[in-house]
Amino acid sequence: MNINLSQKRILITGGAGFIGSNLCEELLKRNNKVICLDNFSTGKRENLSTIINNTNFTLIEGDIRNLEDCLKASKEVDYVLHQAALGSVPRSIKDPITTNDVNINGFLNMLLASRDSGVKRFVYAASSSTYGDSESLPKVEDVIGKPLSPYAITKYVNELYADVFSKTYGLETVGLRYFNVFGRKQDPNGAYAAVIPKFVSQLMNLESPTIYGDGNYSRDFTYIDNVIQANILSLVADVRAVNTVYNVAYGDRNTLNDLMSYLKEYLSEYNPKIKDVEIIYGSKRQGDIPHSHACINKAKELLKYNPQFSLQKGLKEAIKWYWGNL
Template structure:
């Protein structure tokens, strides 16, 4: 899908992270100037290596919890793609204070800095966790339940603050509720590693992955290129599409057992022994939503969003990347 986004100056917060670094890379390839703000708490310097010497790329080492860093990063910038956050439901349950400091106070700092420096539009990473205990499927933007974790609360508060800044200060905002994003550069290591790279790494090492629960929980797994498309379209969208939130997903759902089947199939093309690795099952994880499936009709209608990568297509790309890079 060709998107004509060129000659803009764009700040990507959390630009050394998984999603942020992919956004930086694709923005630079299209001929934009990119400022990256990151404190490297979870982002990695190696994610920036391929474009760090690009004259159109500026790295600011700073923290969104520091307003001065936010003001510096937003100066003379056209648009903000705000990705910086502490992800992970389990992390937020273990340490809700730090999650709140980064995800709420840091978010507010970024809104204030964007307002002060007259940013044209503030596009931010929202989360499917906002749907909480709502059992309705598919998930539709204006019908949410009660949050199931401190992380979910922080992401919902982001949406409330963005709405207030739109109404009170006239700052154009768009929230993108990401659904289980995966793809190249997603870290398989650490206590809070996302499920797909963690499973890939374990299977590649012929270790038995553990699925939380019986494997019948389902997710709308979303490949990184679908997310990049949604961010670019949000920058370019006309004014009737702003000051609201959108689901960013493929619009399908697969169980964790489905996911594991696809991973074994695609990885065994590189090493046939992977097909024989046993899968183990553990208890359900606290704060997990049982089923997640997004309606993407609103994004299709107002942003012209047209996701190109199903789970299977995205996994083939991701597995190929991990095989070469892990």
């Protein structure tokens, strides 16, 4: 990825999380000063172990729900990559108040802090959940439906707030609608673990994974390096490309049954017994979108986004990492 981005001060909220920590590492490699703001509610200190002693890295333990923490972290910062959020549709259904507090109040605090600190550009993690009950495929940025979960509502409100701050205060914003991101450092444990690391961990332990529904729901699974590319491109993009939202995906879709077949095939190279693990099918989960497939033409045109990792290529990389780290 030949992009000139160095000698900047960049704040990454949620920088100890899966996506955030990968962004921290990449931006430090590019000779930037990186500030990480995290309260470690879902982020992990071990995600920062390779960079914690880097002289260009600063860790601020704080909460985006606290405006003072946001102002402290944003001081003299050039750019913000806002990754901090409470993810998971099921978690938001179980506890909508906390999800709202973190994802909306925390987001607003970061917008205010960025405005007041003179931040040049605010790039934030949006979500494909915003498409809600829209049945059109592939998903195009301007065509959305009604949200299907409290989490989806919060991510849509983020987009509305960002748009208002752009128009009212002149803050440059870019929203990146992530589609089912996976890869190294994604946590396989916990009640709200993402599907790929959870399946990988279960298969490695010769445990039967559960697919909710008949396995024909489809997703545009997106490897972490594609997401890193989109974030960096958003920071350096021409001003004509800001104050809008983009789909960040590979631009393809695979069913959960397809996913499981790939996982068993690739993991069996490490342990042949994995190919014989039985798969369990459960009932559909409330709030799940049936199909997710992104049109990435807008990001390709305006951000020069060019994802390099298909699901299969990304899975091979992710499995290699999990096999050495779980």
